[in-house]
Amino acid sequence: MADEFMKGFAIFVTASLGWLVVAGWYKTPAFEGPQLLGTYPESPDVFSQIAIIAGEGMFYFAIFGTLAFWVLVPAINEAREAYAERK
Amino acid sequence: MTGTTDNSEVRTDGGETGIVPPDDETPSWSERKERKQGLARTTYEYFERSRREDQDLRQQSDYIERDVLGFPTWPHEMIRNLALTSFFVGMIIFLAATLPPHIGAPANSGVTPPIILPDWYLYWSFGLLKLGPLNPDLALLGGQKLMADRTFGVLANLVVVGAIAIVPFLNKGSARRPVEQPFWASVGVFGVILSVTLAALSVKNLLPIDAHLTFDLTFLLPFVGAFITYAVLKSMREGYMFELNRRYYRLRPPK
Numbered sequence: 001m002a003d004e005f006m007k008g009f010a011i012f013v014t015a016s017l018g019w020l021v022v023a024g025w026y027k028t029p030a031f032e033g034p035q036l037l038g039t040y041p042e043s044p045d046v047f048s049q050i051a052i053i054a055g056e057g058m059f060y061f062a063i064f065g066t067l068a069f070w071v072l073v074p075a076i077n078e079a080r081e082a083y084a085e086r087k
Numbered sequence: 088m089t090g091t092t093d094n095s096e097v098r099t100d101g102g103e104t105g106i107v108p109p110d111d112e113t114p115s116w117s118e119r120k121e122r123k124q125g126l127a128r129t130t131y132e133y134f135e136r137s138r139r140e141d142q143d144l145r146q147q148s149d150y151i152e153r154d155v156l157g158f159p160t161w162p163h164e165m166i167r168n169l170a171l172t173s174f175f176v177g178m179i180i181f182l183a184a185t186l187p188p189h190i191g192a193p194a195n196s197g198v199t200p201p202i203i204l205p206d207w208y209l210y211w212s213f214g215l216l217k218l219g220p221l222n223p224d225l226a227l228l229g230g231q232k233l234m235a236d237r238t239f240g241v242l243a244n245l246v247v248v249g250a251i252a253i254v255p256f257l258n259k260g261s262a263r264r265p266v267e268q269p270f271w272a273s274v275g276v277f278g279v280i281l282s283v284t285l286a287a288l289s290v291k292n293l294l295p296i297d298a299h300l301t302f303d304l305t306f307l308l309p310f311v312g313a314f315i316t317y318a319v320l321k322s323m324r325e326g327y328m329f330e331l332n333r334r335y336y337r338l339r340p341p342k
Contacts, residue, residue: 020186021185021186024185024186025185031189031191
């Protein structure tokens with residue numbers, strides 16, 4: 001259980017850090033104003049497009065990866081144990 | 088003491104070897120292994136003997152006995168500290184390289200800034216200066232206030248700082264965990280939340296919350312947090328582990 005928590009936590013902090021960097025680069029138009037939650041640039045070049053896609057991916061990976069290890073995997077283990085006891 | 092009457096042999100306390108058999112009667116390992124009965128007794132004798140040997144060694148030697156609760160500095164703690172230090176230094180370098188801080192325009196000393204605030208860690212004190220609505224209008228004075236609102240704010244600062252300054256002179260007792268003293272733990276949570284809400288009150292003009300609601304929440308939230316803390320800690324005391332752990336809590340030198 002503690003291992004599952006640590007895996008989920010590691011995914012959360014690492015992916016969040018990656019999202020933070022990309023959001024700081026592309027979603028912070030100016031210091032004064034919306035930071036990290038602003039709008040993407042109008043016409044990004046290829047490298048910016050790759051970075052933006054990677055940032056979005058890390059955002060959802062931070063959420064669903066954490067949920068997978070904190071909720072999904074323990075639930076599957078519990079269900080498996082319950083199923084084995086029923087048999 | 089145990090009620091046995093036929094124990095005519097007079098023995099002193101602690102002078103004899105007690106349960107520990109003398110060396111010439113100590114069973115060998117093969118003899119021990121052959122025993123099938125009384126394994127618990129054998130185990131007890133074994134540990135009692137090892138404990139006694141340990142005690143004898145300590146008494147014979149001039150080694151000063153100390154409780155060593157830790158690992159050697161080198162290499163154990165140094166390696167650990169190097170790993171932690173490397174991580175945080177690396178994180179600082181990473182963040183400084185990827186997200187360099189914004190450097191604003193230099194301050195113009197000839198112009199008064201529109202918003203005057205102290206450093207963030209003094210917001211609570213600044214919030215205490217804004218307690219004007221609490222300054223009572225006394226009927227005896229014909230609805231006048233005993234002191235100006237600014238004097239009231241300074242007095243509130245004195246009260247809070249005085250209460251904090253008294254803490255080192257109080258006997259803190261032997262409790263080490265909040266669950267042992269739910270009331271004082273909830274008082275502490277009250278203070279922590281109050282410092283945060285007072286800091287929010289000091290910047291109430293900048294908050295996206297109604298100013299009156301902010302003022303009410305400033306004094307409501309600490310009580311809510313304190314009540315929740317007290318309830319949670321009290322319910323934790325009902326558990327089995329608290330009774331079990333309390334014996335461990337008591338294993339400490341007297342205050």
